[in-house]
Amino acid sequence: MSDPDTPDLVQLSVSERLAAEALVVDVDGFEGPLDLLLNMARTQKVDLRRISILQLARQYLSFVEKAKALRIELAADYLVMAAWLAFLKSRLLLPPDPTEEGPSGEDLAAHLAFQLERLQAMRDSAARLMARDQLGRDFFARGFPEKMEQVRRVKYTATLLDLMQGYARIRTRDEFRPFVMDRDKVFTMEQALDRMRGMIGFAGQWTDIQSYLPEGWAEDPVRWRSATAATFAASLELVKEGKAELKQSGTFEPILLRRKESRDE
Amino acid sequence: MSDTPEITPGEEGAPRESLFEAPVMGEQERMVEAILFASAEPVTVKELNDRMPHGCDAAEALAHLRKRYEGRGVHVVRVGDAWAIRTAPDLGFLMQRETVETRKLSRAAIETLAIIAYHQPVTRAEIEEIRGVSVSRGTVDQLLEMEWIRFGRRRMTPGRPVTFVVTQEFLDHFGLESARDLPGLADLRAAGLLESRPSPLGAPQTGEGDVDADEGMDEGQSELFED
Amino acid sequence: MSDTPEITPGEEGAPRESLFEAPVMGEQERMVEAILFASAEPVTVKELNDRMPHGCDAAEALAHLRKRYEGRGVHVVRVGDAWAIRTAPDLGFLMQRETVETRKLSRAAIETLAIIAYHQPVTRAEIEEIRGVSVSRGTVDQLLEMEWIRFGRRRMTPGRPVTFVVTQEFLDHFGLESARDLPGLADLRAAGLLESRPSPLGAPQTGEGDVDADEGMDEGQSELFED
Numbered sequence: 001m002s003d004p005d006t007p008d009l010v011q012l013s014v015s016e017r018l019a020a021e022a023l024v025v026d027v028d029g030f031e032g033p034l035d036l037l038l039n040m041a042r043t044q045k046v047d048l049r050r051i052s053i054l055q056l057a058r059q060y061l062s063f064v065e066k067a068k069a070l071r072i073e074l075a076a077d078y079l080v081m082a083a084w085l086a087f088l089k090s091r092l093l094l095p096p097d098p099t100e101e102g103p104s105g106e107d108l109a110a111h112l113a114f115q116l117e118r119l120q121a122m123r124d125s126a127a128r129l130m131a132r133d134q135l136g137r138d139f140f141a142r143g144f145p146e147k148m149e150q151v152r153r154v155k156y157t158a159t160l161l162d163l164m165q166g167y168a169r170i171r172t173r174d175e176f177r178p179f180v181m182d183r184d185k186v187f188t189m190e191q192a193l194d195r196m197r198g199m200i201g202f203a204g205q206w207t208d209i210q211s212y213l214p215e216g217w218a219e220d221p222v223r224w225r226s227a228t229a230a231t232f233a234a235s236l237e238l239v240k241e242g243k244a245e246l247k248q249s250g251t252f253e254p255i256l257l258r259r260k261e262s263r264d265e
Numbered sequence: 266m267s268d269t270p271e272i273t274p275g276e277e278g279a280p281r282e283s284l285f286e287a288p289v290m291g292e293q294e295r296m297v298e299a300i301l302f303a304s305a306e307p308v309t310v311k312e313l314n315d316r317m318p319h320g321c322d323a324a325e326a327l328a329h330l331r332k333r334y335e336g337r338g339v340h341v342v343r344v345g346d347a348w349a350i351r352t353a354p355d356l357g358f359l360m361q362r363e364t365v366e367t368r369k370l371s372r373a374a375i376e377t378l379a380i381i382a383y384h385q386p387v388t389r390a391e392i393e394e395i396r397g398v399s400v401s402r403g404t405v406d407q408l409l410e411m412e413w414i415r416f417g418r419r420r421m422t423p424g425r426p427v428t429f430v431v432t433q434e435f436l437d438h439f440g441l442e443s444a445r446d447l448p449g450l451a452d453l454r455a456a457g458l459l460e461s462r463p464s465p466l467g468a469p470q471t472g473e474g475d476v477d478a479d480e481g482m483d484e485g486q487s488e489l490f491e492d
Numbered sequence: 493m494s495d496t497p498e499i500t501p502g503e504e505g506a507p508r509e510s511l512f513e514a515p516v517m518g519e520q521e522r523m524v525e526a527i528l529f530a531s532a533e534p535v536t537v538k539e540l541n542d543r544m545p546h547g548c549d550a551a552e553a554l555a556h557l558r559k560r561y562e563g564r565g566v567h568v569v570r571v572g573d574a575w576a577i578r579t580a581p582d583l584g585f586l587m588q589r590e591t592v593e594t595r596k597l598s599r600a601a602i603e604t605l606a607i608i609a610y611h612q613p614v615t616r617a618e619i620e621e622i623r624g625v626s627v628s629r630g631t632v633d634q635l636l637e638m639e640w641i642r643f644g645r646r647r648m649t650p651g652r653p654v655t656f657v658v659t660q661e662f663l664d665h666f667g668l669e670s671a672r673d674l675p676g677l678a679d680l681r682a683a684g685l686l687e688s689r690p691s692p693l694g695a696p697q698t699g700e701g702d703v704d705a706d707e708g709m710d711e712g713q714s715e716l717f718e719d
Contacts, residue, residue, distance in 0.1 A: 031600060034624020077625075103692035111692050118622060121685045126606035128675040135665040138584035140303035142577065146352060146530035151363040156411060158370040158378070160439045166372065167379035168453045170396060188399055296586055298565030299579040302529075303587055316586055338525030356526040359543055 033081035036060070038116050048117045053109035054092050057085040088112070187217060187227040192234035200244055206256040209235050209246075287320030290329065297326045307347030374404050378413060382435070382444055386417035386428030405429070413438065514547030517556065524553040534574030534664055570669040572660045581667070601631045605640060609662070609674055610686060613644035613655030621691075632656070640665065 030036040040059045041051050064082040067074050091105030133139055196212055209231055210218075217227035235257050238244035248255045287293070296317050300308055313323035327348060331341040334350070342351050352360060370378070377400055380392050392400050408414040413435040417428035431444055441447065514520070523544050527535060540550035554575055558568040561577070569578050579587065597605070604627055607619050619627050635641040644657035658671060668674065680686050 031603075031623060032625030037624075107692045111689065114689055115622075115624065115691075117683075118685050119624065121680055121683070122603060122607050122610065122622060125610055125674070125676055125680065126602045129606055129609065129666060130602060132666045132668075132675070133581040133584065135578070135667065139581045139667060140299070140579040140584075140587050141532040142529060143303045143305040144349065145532035146360055148530075149361040151361050152366060153363060154366045154368055156368055156370045156374070156407065157438075158375050160441075162370070162375050163379045163382065163439065164448060164453055166375035167383055170376055170380065171453075186397065188393075190399075295563075295565035295580065296583060299583040300586055302566045302577070303579050336522075338522035338527075339529045350529065352526045352530055353522065356523060359523055359527055360530055362543070 033060075033078050034115060034119055036063075036078070037081070037112075038119055041116055048113065048120055051113055051116065053112055054089060056112075057089040057092075060085050061089070185220070185222045185226060187214065187223070187230045189230045189233045189237070192227070192230035193237055196231065196234045196238060200238060200259050203244070203257060203259045206247065206258045208254040209257045210254065212257070287322070288318060290322075290326060293317065293321050293323070293326035294329045294333070296321070297323060297330050301330075301341065301348060301350045304349070307344040307349035309347040312347075370407075371404070373401065374407055377404050378408055378431075378435075381408075381414050381429045382431050382447055385430040385444060386420075387430075388420055388426040388428050390426065392429075514549070515545060517549075517553060520544065520548045520550070520553035521556045521560070523548070524550055524557050528557075528568065528575060528577045531576070534571040534576040534660060536574040540575075569667065571664045572670060574660060576664065578667070597634070598631065600628065601634055604631050605635055605658075605662075608635075608641050608656045609658045609671065610677065610680060612657040612671065613647075614657075615647055615653040615655050617653065619656075 030039065037056060037060060040063070041048060041056055043059075044051055044055065046052075061082055064074065064078065088105060088108050092109060096104060135141060191214075192212075195214060199212060210228070212231050212235075213224070213227045217223045232255065235244060235246055235255070238257075239246050239260075243260055244257055245260050246255060246257055288296070297313055300313060300316060310324050310327065313327065314321060317323055317326075327341070334341050338353055338356055339350050340353050342349055376396055377392055380395050381387055384391065384395070389400055389405070405414075408429075409416075411434075412432055414429045415432050417430040419425040420428055435441075436443065515523070524540055527540060527543060537550050537554065540554070541548060544550060554568070561568045564580070565583060566577050566579050569576055600623075603623060604619055607622050608614055611618065611622070616627055616632070632641075638661075639659055640662040641656050642659050644655035646652040646654055662668075663670065677686075
């Protein structure tokens with residue numbers, strides 16, 4: 001790219017190099033080529049609507065040349081913009097070719113001017129927005145909001161059908177065997193508790209709760225299960241009452257029980 | 266606290282106008298209002314004075330503000346030795362949102378209820394006997410709380426256990442004239458609610474195999490109609 | 493237990509007035525006052541009506557209340573379609589203690605926010621077209637997280653890109669009654685700076701070129717002024 005506006009690379013003075021470097025370092029502060037163009041446009045110190053796009057294109061291209069001279073990597077979009085501006089510049093400088101299709105150089109320039117003006121307008125709007133009174137800084141919400149108390153009420157309901165089915169369920173289950181059979185295989189927690197209350201006084205040593213099962217309940221698996229469950233539940237109850245302690249050394253290990261020494265006694 | 270506002274000359278809306286002249290009382294009242302509103306905690310008069318421009322009388326401004334909020338939806342109230350704005354007590358109901366959630370009764374509750382309905386008056390031990398599992402306290406409490414069951418007469422047996430009967434609310438809810446209108450087992454079977462397998466004991470009776478329940482059945486029914 | 497709890501708003505706790513006679517307007521104003529005071533967030537007229545007893549006219553009560561608080565230390569302000577009580581901005585100097593240090597927004601975030609506010613609903617591609625640079629995910633995420641922007645309707649163009657709009661929180665934060673009250677909006681529109689202008693062929697496509705970016709822009713603006 002040989003442009004009359006671009007200073008000869010070899011003739012760059014130290015101060016020029018520094019200035020260029022400063023500019024380049026500043027690139028980091030720019031949000032893309034459009035932002036850079038907008039900043040360059042401001043140096044023209046005219047209304048954005050009267051900006052010289054041609055001059056702006058020259059400024060930008062000269063900046064890119066300097067950056068290249070300093071072997072500074074520019075992001076691709078800066079280079080794309082440079083290429084486009086070079087194209088635009090040629091369009092603006094050459095007399096329009098009537099055979100050429102597409103938008104004229106003026107159209108393209110006008111659109112770029114519009115983009116710059118729009119970006120500037122958004123910047124100004126952003127600044128005005130941030131300058132407004134803000135919640136939590138200039139005006140305030142209630143400092144002690146009272147929470148809406150959620151009162152949740154659960155209403156239970158059942159239909160007659162539920163009731164009848166429930167009853168039917170029980171009766172059907174019972175039709176094939178008398179009630180007494182049930183009782184036979186169920187060792188209630190109350191029974192277990194009664195039993196254990198009587199025995200706990202003698203349990204000074206850690207003892208497997210299995211040994212507290214009533215006589216004759218360990219053989220039949222159904223009875224064993226019921227008695228074990230009841231005995232375990234009763235043991236928990238005793239612990240809760242502060243009369244016993246339970247321990248288990250690991251999962252599925254025997255559960256050991258012993259009397260809790262009470263200081264009152 | 267003085268009730269008469271001490272009007273000091275000063276320009277409205279310009280509280281920092283002068284270092285030496287305090288804002289007018291109306292302005293001071295606005296300030297107290299804003300501070301109390303925005304504070305997360307009650308504010309003492311001293312704090313108010315510290316935050317307001319020099320020469321302000323927070324106590325007096327507060328008195329005015331308090332008066333202004335009398336009878337309003339929020340009040341200026343004293344909390345310890347500090348002040349806060351709080352909802353008027355009579356409007357507390359606006360701060361609650363009640364939601365009613367309808368849930369089906371648990372299976373245990375339905376079964377317990379059914380047993381009470383069919384066998385009333387019935388003791389807890391009898392219910393357990395019929396269900397084959399123990400009845401949790403929570404289940405009975407829930408039914409009592411719903412007012413679907415209530416305590417009946419004590420059973421005249423050793424231990425004098427309490428009995429349970431169903432209530433009028435129960436009958437109303439299920440659209441029954443009386444507990445006697447509950448469909449019998451035969452009806453249940455006819456309705457396909459029971460497996461129609463012949464019972465080894467012949468026609469099933471309610472409360473079969475439960476001597477106590479049968480015994481008390483008539484008494485129970487009559488008791489239900491006493492009230 | 494049923495898995496679909498049926499939530500019905502409870503009527504209990506409502507004042508013992510009649511169910512059919514609404515409280516007098518003075519009472520309704522007190523209620524609106526209490527509800528708005530109690531909430532840090534804006535409350536819609538619908539919510540007010542839902543919380544007030546049957547037959548109340550929250551909108552009218554609000555109008556009265558708004559008038560009552562004119563010139564006071566706190567104001568009744570409109571935020572979109574909701575209402576809130578906020579301290580008067582001229583008293584902000586009293587509130588340093590309440591100020592919460594907010595995260596500093598980056599320049600990119602502030603610009604993106606402004607573009608969304610003025611051009612909403614706007615697609616990411618349109619934002620990029622305006623700023624001439626791609627919008628980082630973090631910027632949008634930050635604004636979403638602050639709840640100042642949210643997703644709007646998808647644009648009915650190929651690819652159905654999502655759009656962004658500003659939220660009630662945004663309006664609340666900047667003390668705006670609606671997006672229409674954005675500063676300088678009318679001037680920007682008059683200057684044609686909010687309208688879409690298709691870029692002539694050959695102009696460099698900034699951001700990730702979304703061909704349809706410009707399309708639907710007018711629809712967007714009209715949506716903004718619909719409400």
